[in-house]
Amino acid sequence: MMTYYSVLNVTPTSEEWIPEYIPTASKLVAAHGGKYLSRTVTHEQLEGADAPAAVRVIIEWPSKEAATAFMNDPAYSPFLKMRTNGSNSEHFLLAGQDDMAQ
Template sequence: MTYYSVLDVTPTSEEWIANYLPAANELVIKHGGKYLARTTSHEQLEGDNRTASLRILLEWPSKEAAIAFMQDPEYLPHLEARTKGSISHHYVIAGKDDLA
């Protein structure tokens, strides 16, 4: 089953970004993922205001692939750098309709 990662990221420093992007790009591909959107062009249409500089949407072939990416030893130092250098929220969402 397809899974999606949805991230809200607001950098609090830019030190990590130059090293993060090429590594994350390579590791997303390694785990079968694909970026669907990485953009600062977004607006919130409802709910309590949850600001973020960047919204990211990835597609994964499975939940296991998404988790393998997050736990990849090559990714961990970059994840730590992103976590320290930003306010981030990451959601993994099953590509199904439970309400159908």
């Protein structure tokens, strides 16, 4: 199986959802085999057009199936809704491969 990575940019538009979201999302990520590699407000943009985000998150998954199972988990659904309603978020799923290697 190939490792996959979730890369998220999250800027809260409200903060009341955060205290309930973080512990539950953390448990569900772990239950699906995910591991937080970074979850931080300490970041800087080095290139490109301005793309601000309050928090950057990287999660390592053992497989694409594990990542999609987490996202589709009925237990996560209300928390996903909390995050998407309470923030501006982008979530990218990257294959752990180098398509540019020669």
